[in-house]
Amino acid sequence: MNKINTLAIKALAIALFASSCGNSNSNGNDTVENSNQQTETPTVVETPTPIKEELPIATETSNEVTIESNDQMKYNLSEIKVKVSDPVKLTLKHVGQMKKDVMGHNFVLLKLGTDVAAFTSEAMNAKDKDYIPNQKDVIAHTKVIGGGEQDVIEFTLPSVGVYDFICSFPGHAGIMKGKIIAE
Ligand SMILES: [Cu+2]
Structure with a gap:
């Protein structure tokens, strides 16, 4: 046992x-x-870089403004803030190289309440008036300029508001447009 x-x-x-x-x-x-x-490699999710379509914006209120235009049919500002009732000195520069009959630009500031689309289509047929079809809708405008040129204008905005500006060279206003905010 x-x-x-x-x-x-x-x-x-x-x-x-x-x-x-x-x-x-x-x-x-x-x-x-x-x-x-733990040693498994984590899945890397690549986020595509968003294409920057928004234009740079002027944030400071100033009555001395320089706006650039270029061979890519663009302004460098889409919003300009100015002080109401004080004179504004605005310089339009064409920083490109193309001639004004191909890539001409101007700066046309329109009165409040203007039908921008109607003005733009009238401007297309106003080459003999430097693409300014009438003066009744216009507060101020530069001449049409080509690469390397610039033009300076002065104006005063009488009332607080948001004013449209465009380049009235044919085909440009769809992209070349912005607002002046008078405050
Ligand atoms: Cu233009």
Whole structure:
């Protein structure tokens, strides 16, 4: 009977040892699996750079303004803030190189309430008037200039408001437009 008991104890000990080994093995496996998961490279989501379509905006109120126009048919400002009732000195520069019969630009400031679309379409047929079809809708305007040229105008806005300005050279006003805010 003693021998049998001893064998039984040995068997039990082996079983316990084996099971404890098994536990440590499975723990080890778990650790390996975890480390595998950690080393997986995360999916990189590339966000495409948005195309900048908004024009830079003049934020400071100033009655001395320079606005640039270029060969890409653009002004560099879409919003100009000025002080109402004080004279405004505005310089239009053409920083491109193209000639004025191909890429001419002007700056036409329209009175409040003007139908900009109607004025623009009339201007297309007013080449003989430097693309200013009438004076009744216009507060002030530069002449049409080509690359390397500039023109300076002075005007005073009599009342607070948001005034439209455009380039009235044919086909330009859809892009070359903005607001003067008199405050
Ligand atoms: Cu233009």
